[in-house]
Amino acid sequence: MSISSLVMFPPEFREASIVFSATKQEKFTLTSASFRFPGNMGFSQDLFLIISTLVILLDVATAACSNGQCKILDECSSNQDCEAGLYCFSCPAGFSGSRCVRSTVTNQFKLLNNSLPFNKYAFLTTHNAFAIDEYPSHTGVPRITVTNQEDSITEQLNNGARALMLDTYDFRGDVWLCHSFKGQCYDFTAFGPAIDTLKEIEAFLSANPTEIVTLILEDYVQAPNGLTKVFAESGLMKYWFPVSKMPKNGQDWALVSDMVQNNQRLLVFTSIQSKEASEGIAYQWNYMVENQYGDDGMKAGSCPSRKESPPLDDKSRSLVLVKLL
Template sequence: MAVVATIRQRRCFVLVLGTAIVVAFSALFGTTSGAALVGDSCRASSSTSDGGGCGKGLRCTTCVPPPGTGPAACARTTPVDPKTHGTGLPFNRYSWLTTHNSFAVVGTKSPLGSAIISPPNQEDSVTDQLKNGVRGLMLDAYDFNDAVWFCHSFHGRCLTFTAYVPALSVLTEVRVFLDANPSEVVTVFLEDYAAPGSLSNTFNAAGLSKYWFPEAQMPSPSKGGGDWPLLRDMIADNHRLIVFTSKKGKQGTEGLAYQWDYVVETQYGSEGMADGSCPKRTESKPMDSKAQSLVLLNFFTSNPSQSWACSNNSAPLISRLNACYHASAKRWPNYIANGRLQCGHDNIAHCKISSASAPAPASASSPAPASASSPSPAPAPDFAATSPAISSSPGPAPGPLNSYY
């Protein structure tokens, strides 16, 4: 998740848990006096309780493929919760960790007893992803085996060897998390191949209807978009589950919001990762369209790779964020979607001191602070990935590309 402002004269991005980025403050690093800070060198092989010399809340890790072969640096291991900086901003002023194919977990055993040959994208269960700070889930829904299933498949069909898990199982995990965490908001993006009625029945069966954010209350694209409700109001109203579908026409029958009426989205896969560019996904409106209030940035290779995700999610991600900030009418992404956890589960992009002053930290009492995804013009970002533990070149992905989305 992302905090919503920057400390004066210092900005940095911290990649947490390998799934997306967190905007963080040096003031929040919480390191002890004399301890190494985020990005500082450390002792990766240390078995002592001092974390290789890193400060509190940090761990010593390496991030050069293959994992563990490069210099070590201190990395943050827990995300910064944006709610600690107030919930008084519109929902579209926050950024959230998002996982691609969230259900496609390494080591999943098919409930059908068949081998799963489609590649996994995550190392943690959906429950653990949510506990680790993920707030956006990208799920591929199919009618299969007399139910809705989440499958990592192709050509709009789920097969026994691409079927990961019944949708009800994953959606129940989401409901259990929301039950236990009454101040959290989760967004679900559905790549939707299900027949009309299938998904709404499954969400209802999972007990999620009580958390549903009504499509009628989303900023209307026909009226130019605009701000979403305040985060604190969404929490108070218990509208804590936002669901988007890729299939148009389900608003009236199932209450499922058509994603590209409300979200602009970058191209997914290797095609969308070119340095310095920010191409839109085919179905999306132009990235600078303000009729859509939310911005989704995809950042993952077509071929999931644990080793190469580490370097991809370093300097190239920072470059991509800068490019998409400008391409999206100077808005930061609300969702940053990564497809694979990385070596050691952490990585950092080092802070850089900026000569330009930035707004003071946001709070619920500040009605109009700068934010990580502010729709109003803002100074160009000034970030750098300077840690020696970070490779700025993602290199070739091992193995052939595939046609999976």
């Protein structure tokens, strides 16, 4: 790291440009200094004191933890600075610079066993889980759309996410994941065929036989049995939790231990109501409520639901989706 500082001195000095270099493990070192002042003037002791003071101030300002000692939200420059369970992350919308944040969630089944109903546990959900930074284009066209995640689907699952929100579209004769608008996927808003993501989920469930994954689909697929086909091709149907076992009047869900024992470890919800009857895919709002996300949900003394959801105090739904942004 280098810092260039323009320091103004008394009138007899024109200017001084001073460059220091440092790493997190060492003090600042004066690497170059150039001064312009009248030729008949010698080196000033005052100038030496100013430089020394600047070095000390810079050293104090940048002193920080390192070598695995940084705690959550401490400033950091690399993952190695952060203590176990944390990594160095930059989030301009949340804080300045880079800070240590959690890399994985707490495994609730290690705090409490899996003998309770599914709806008695809380799970981390990733919004637009497929909209991943630097995800390669599958259309040959540069993507012009918003991304929400830095981690791959596999990394999200390995880090503790157990519910994924996916947007499914008809595109190029298949089902694709797309971050688009007005129900239409375009070359510049498409991420990739849904089969690729579903196969990642299948690999995770296969490798982790006690884990349960929930998929919440913002669904724009109109092709008859389009979703059924892609789920079958991905190998996920063997984990499918059937609609017939889902409670519809606010009762408790199946015990997590029973879901694991029966290998019914994939819950899928769609935003299209008719698909519950036509394809056996649960209609989301028959089973859950969701708060109004963003600024519209931040109303003192009120707890509004999003417009598609039943009211949050509807006791006939056993699941609650809490969305922040």
